[in-house]
Amino acid sequence: DAGVIQSPRHEVxxxxxxxxxxxxxxxxxxxxxxxxxxxxRGLELLIYFNNNVPIDDSGMPEDxxxxxxxxxxxxxxxIQPSEPRDSAVYFCASxxxxxxxxxxxxxxxxxxxxxxx
Amino acid sequence: ELKVEQNxxxxxxxxxxxxxxxxxxxxxSDRLYWYRQDPGKxxxxxxxxxxxxxxxxxxxxxxSLDTKARLSTLHITAAVHDLSATxxxxxxxxxxxxxxxxxxxxxxxxxxx
Numbered sequence: 376d377a378g379v380i381q382s383p384r385h386e387v388x389x390x391x392x393x394x395x396x397x398x399x400x401x402x403x404x405x406x407x408x409x410x411x412x413x414x415x416r417g418l419e420l421l422i423y424f425n426n427n428v429p430i431d432d433s434g435m436p437e438d439x440x441x442x443x444x445x446x447x448x449x450x451x452x453x454i455q456p457s458e459p460r461d462s463a464v465y466f467c468a469s470x471x472x473x474x475x476x477x478x479x480x481x482x483x484x485x486x487x488x489x490x491x492x
Numbered sequence: 493e494l495k496v497e498q499n500x501x502x503x504x505x506x507x508x509x510x511x512x513x514x515x516x517x518x519x520x521s522d523r524l525y526w527y528r529q530d531p532g533k534x535x536x537x538x539x540x541x542x543x544x545x546x547x548x549x550x551x552x553x554x555x556s557l558d559t560k561a562r563l564s565t566l567h568i569t570a571a572v573h574d575l576s577a578t579x580x581x582x583x584x585x586x587x588x589x590x591x592x593x594x595x596x597x598x599x600x601x602x603x604x605x
Contacts (some may be wrong), residue, residue: 406591418580418595431592466534472591479591480525483535 379484381467387490393455396487399448400469408468408481409442409452418466424450457491464488494519494585498596505571506604513566513599515581523584524564525593526555528577535580571603 380399388394400407408423422432427444435442439458444450454461464486472479495518505511515524526538539548541557541564548555552575554567564581578600582593 408593417597418582420592420594423592468535470591479523480537480540481591481593482537483527485534 381484391456396452398467404469404471410466413463496596515564520586521583527580
């Protein structure tokens with residue numbers, strides 16, 4: 376398996392522009408997570424999905440952020456409009472808890488480094 | 493609210509030495525994870541610890557879990573340069589069926605020749 380795939384790997388945009396980050400989870404994984412990593416706040420969970428349904432979006436910072444999962448193999452995280460404070464590395468992770476906690480390890484994608492000027 | 497604290501936050505050590513990284517968490521949990529992150533890279537799963545007294549080892553790294561003390565340790569034996577990375581612990585709150593991971597701040601490890 377290719378692992379979790381994210382695109383783009385790097386994104387530089389100007390304040391006010393719309394940004395869309397993409398994620399393809401590992402095939403067969405039914406949980407998908409979006410995280411943000413910054414020096415100041417560390418790793419934060421933004422939102423996660425189970426079977427394409429958003430379960431908990433309490434970590435989404437504000438209404439400018441939205442996430443969708445139209446099918447089991449694709450998710451997007453959109454920021455509109457973007458602001459300089461959104462600059463961070465955004466990771467997507469997936470897991471398949473299966474029959475117990477022993478199998479629920481989250482596998483992370485390579486991340487998208489977002490810079491908002 | 494579950495909080496996860498790691499210490500030290502930064503560790504510089506010589507090759508061949510031993511050291512321990514500590515991970516404390518504030519509420520009951522039955523699952524603890526250790527991840528490694530190389531600079532500019534993604535997170536790689538190292539260990540999953542599921543019960544009190546659990547111990548897992550991989551090469552020069554050994555992780556243990558004490559659920560009563562709410563403490564996990566990551567012990568490094570005879571460190572080598574290749575172990576230089578940032579190590580994160582992460583916890584799922586007890587009886588939380590969400591699979592949400594709460595991460596510690598990370599310990600940046602630098603192994604010097």
